[in-house]
Ligand SMILES: Nc1ncnc2c1ncn2[C@@H]1O[C@H](COP(=O)(O)OP(=O)(O)OP(=O)(O)O)[C@@H](O)[C@H]1O
């Protein structure tokens with residue numbers, strides 16, 4: 734398996750110079766599904782934002798297939814490493830117009846067949862493409878957001894709490910969809926989630942981030958069955974307390 738992303742001693746400070754990420758090192762192997770857990774404010778979203786160059790680290794280095802991020806064209810990198818957020822933002826217009834957005838930045842367009850394929854990949858009926866994107870349900874919007882990212886044919890998907898604002902049924906549907914993308918399209922996935930059961934269910938490998946550091950990482954089952962760090966133990970305990978609240 735190829736090492737797809739290398740994170741080496743990455744430091745990110747806020748505007749006042751206080752550390753958000755305090756020297757993170759990790760590797761992402763091709764085809765891996767990594768779940769990222771950790772307390773609120775620990776730096777998970779900040780790390781994802783560095784991984785597709787929405788922001789740059791203050792020091793340290795990021796590499797994609799061995800090449801320093803700074804030597805890769807930004808748009809090219811963002812196509813290869815796509816991101817989906819908690820709240821899908823739809824531009825005014827149809828589903829089709831929303832899907833055309835990503836490739837348009839690349840001066841490309843999508844054929845009708847490609848649009849139908851993308852919709853099929855996210856289990857939406859082809860008839861939805863002429864509907865007003867803003868009128869869709871939360872779960873449908875999240876599918877369109879995923880399809881929009883997939884339109885760029887990314888190798889890596891960065892997912893930031895993509896099911897957090899959905900009802901339990903839609904949440905499970907999106908979860909299954911992402912697992913299918915991982916298995917069938919061999920996407921490498923980094924998935925930040927507060928839902929510990931989800932993190933355990935879907936992950937092959939898990940990183941625990943606390944106070945701007947990866948305090949624990951390992952195969953998901955090991956992290957959940959034999960947590961080493963106090964913060965991991967606490968996270969898992971708290972998720973048991975919330976039994977029934979989050980599936
Ligand atoms: N643009 C910014 N300017 C200043 N501080 C920031 C900025 N972005 C993030 N932070 C700070 O960095 C820390 C980490 O934030 P981040 O959003 O990465 O945490 P998180 O782990 O994603 O939290 P959550 O689970 O609540 O989403 C927080 O203290 C936050 O206030």
Ligand SMILES: [Mg+2]
Pocket residue numbers: 777778779893
């Ligand atoms: Mg976050």
